[in-house]
Amino acid sequence: MTSSFETITTRLDGRVLYATFDAPPINLIGPELVRDLVTLLGDLAQPGSPRVVVFDSADPDFFIPHVDLTKVPAYTAQAAKAGGPGDASLGMLLRSVSQVPAVTIVKLRGRARGAGSEFALACDMRFASRENAVLGQIEVGMGAPPGAGALQHLSRLLGRGRALEAVLTSADFDADLAERYGWVNRALPDAELDDFVASTAQRIAGFPRDAVIAAKAAINDITLPEPAAVRADAAVFQHLVSGDNVKVRAAELFRRGLQTRSPAELDLGTTLGDLEAAD
Template structure:
């Protein structure tokens, strides 16, 4: 398997540990999007990879959100990921949901916006009780989630909880995320990786055809229509060009957005102060 710029990989007994390492904050940019596309291509072709576990090299951030300075660039790279419909992160995350290997996300820091949407696209999610934070910041910045959160949160948590998470644009800790169904389980730090490792190895050891077909049928019952995610992506792109959202994002940038700052660490609170 090739080496990637922003993802470190280690294959162990059918489980590929994919560690996101895109300093300074693991923002989504064109390099990460290109690496995610390459990883999906490689694991689709490599029958030795049965489960992919995503985690972060940064103790504070899984993926905080997109790099707001690089939206055009990463969107251009996403458009190369596999056909005329693949024009957004939402389409790319759909590929992640439909990938041949089972995908598991381990949340040990902050995942907001499109970073949280990557979590929802994975087959299973597990969170640290001490350090996990999930949030959808878009409405607070004058946008709407464009990479699957609207569709996925309704299915994971129900209509009312989806309204609260998306319209409130606030942060949730691991315990609350587990309570409303955004993650499968929240565990203490010392138990988290051993638990996920055991589960991943267990799944990787089962007959491949049975796992693959079961995943396919679960997806058929649970994944949103591609067309609905495309609508959300289009609305995000429209609002991203609106001056009011630009002004709110600009105000956050002045307060330290995209830096290791109080604004990024406590973004839910910072949005409420705008």
């Protein structure tokens, strides 16, 4: 690994790369983080790249809370560099995350909502701190459906009823409930999370690489959504996110402290439920 990043710190431990999101103040998805992801994906496609990547966060409160709502066009333009102008969406970038030859593992502490949850869903496995992890798909509460993979992944992982519950309520899910629903592989006590993930990553990294890649590719063929479905979700999101409902609700959320380390952001699932009903 030779690239340097503005929003991701990396550490190589044998055949395992640890990639830590570090984009103050709260790890929002903006153009800088998307640019770094595009570069990292390019590195992981090279011969001799790490066999396993573990993603975590330097911020104990936030894994990735959601996109930066003030920079949607800017991060979309950066995402286009992963697949070209015809695939200018975060959803298609995250589909590329699912397809890298490395095995991708999320070690989840803090809040992963909206596109943060969608990033975690795009990775191969998710292990969450029982005490400190929170997941949520907040988009419907904002005024648009998810557009970067949640509709596809949650429907496959949770089943129809639970996927509808997760998406339509825009509520927060703690790690235990997320595990029971299938949103994460396992919820573990926080004190055990680091050792468990490290052991799992090293175990996989020690197996023959061709077998690991072939097995992952076969499971991807069965479970990943088709590109057309991802593009369709992205198009609906991009249309509605610029609409009046989102503008009005976002303005009220910003007034309450959205995208800061405020109670409104920390408890965003509750905050969305408290907003005035929209037509």
